[in-house]
Amino acid sequence: MNDRKWTSQDIPSQTGKRILITGANSGIGFESARVMAGLGAQVILACRNEAKAVSAMAKIRNQFPKAQLHFLPLDLGSLDSVHVMANMFSEQYDSLDVLLNNAGVMWLPQGMTEDGFESQIGINHLGHFALTGLLMPALLNRAGSRVVTVSSIAHRSGNLDFEDLFFERRRYGKQDAYGQSKLANLVFARELERKLNASGAQTMSVAVHPGVTSTNLATPGLQQSGSVLLAKLVKMVTPLVTQSATKGALPSLYAATSNEIEGGEYIGPDRFYGTFGYPTAATSTRRSNNPDIARKLWQVSEKLTGVQYPLSATT
Template identity: 50%
Template sequence: MNENWTTENIPDLTGKVIIITGANIGLGFETALEVARKGAQTIMACRNMDKAQAALADIHSEIPNAHVEIMQLDLASQESIRQFVEAFHQKYDRLDILVNNAGIMMVPYGTTVDGFERQFGTNHLGHFALTGRLLDLIKKTPGARVVTVSSLAHHRGDMDFDNLMYEGGNGYDRQDAYGRSKLANLLFTYELQRQFEKHDVEATAVAAHPGISTTNLADHLLRRWYFRILVPIFKLMAQSAAQGALTNLRAAVDPTIKGGQYVGPDKPNERTGYPVVVQSNAASHNEADAQKLWQVSEELTGVHFNWNN
């Protein structure tokens, strides 16, 4: 084994069923590529099917015998989530790994089709509902794992339950809203692990973050001249999407990673490097906020986690 965890450390995944959201580009694509290389039945859950088809072709060009398929999923639509899960249930009777990877970053204020602030609605509520609707398969698959991708930006987040989704744009700041959605990802992960333990579910919930990686997540910001000026500096600071995806991969497949842990890069300030267990901030471990967020998320999405059967 290498001292630094790399794709060479990924075990054989033959027979495993893995869903990766946002798998057509960036971290999600690199994650899908590597688990497919190791033999997993890989489901690329993507909003844009044209881009997903192109990504699928790229994987098959490199791994001709890969067991990969694309399925449509728009996390900004609760109806799309319901339809995806219904279609998945018709094809599969197990789910070994769910990688809640997709997300949007620092977009202008707007709402999803269900009326949720876009970043919170997509990054947190979408994945909360997806996980809840897949819970039956997670519970019946021994050793299942749910990986939710957060960000260094969680340090900027706060959970203001009196104005959780910046109603009507009230007080909206695109960076603060992104930070809140990424803090919510961690609160959800840690509470999900507590619920697994409480209900004796043989599954683990793990979080990951990619540090600073070169993905297309913030390309919309390049329309602003002052962001374009910063691009060369950003590229000097950042690592490749393939390197950034190692945190996803280690969180998903390394048997030494335990439930409730957080995987990020090992270099100073966790901006780049190889994946190791890191620590998130105190706010992410606030159990009262986690329980409140869970309750609010169930009310907003209408998805209630069924632990009884």
């Protein structure tokens, strides 16, 4: 990347592009949807809560009356839901330009998805792993398509314990579980790029992180932990010490649209150790670059989700 500060004003017209964004009803997902729709893209909001998605679409149309917006129901904590949504997509569309794996949960108290996965890695990683694999045929149908996966600076504290991925034996820590899930996002994005390259596909995989951004991501976890007052305090204080969701969405938008991006990159804010600023190449831990860890995560993810990608190495 060059030294010039990149903003959404640098994005060319997205007319004719189709982008699917998970968790697009709020936060950086909503900002990504709003910007892309305003630039002419057809945007599919894949969200768990239909009412919130409809409200988000109304806000976008209020600013951009001609916005092309569609809703698909998606609960990443349910593999059945992931399969149903993928089938609904394939019935309506034959190709996809950008899949933005944006949705996530943070600091949840210990719990399980309906498939028996620890909630944070189940939703943040395994749900997206399954979804990406099921939508891969549509991505492969569009040359130059991209998979953008949102990780976090919290990946730095993450450790993938394949012997106890769901904290069934070790002491559960909600921050530890979140860090593990965000490390999984980054490791997955890089391993996906390796497999796309090996197969000769004209699709790329990129990871991003939003820095420290003002969203409601942590609120549900704090409320579920019984920390209602703390959740309210965090909601009040967060905007004072973080950057806006509009700014936090820039790495995602850069990865989704820039002609300078390359597969396998990790993009985040450029100031104060990646906590805020404009998109640039981000640093990451050795674990996140370890190909042995990546291969193991891929194998485990295939086994747990039952989803195998339609990619084979070229000879």
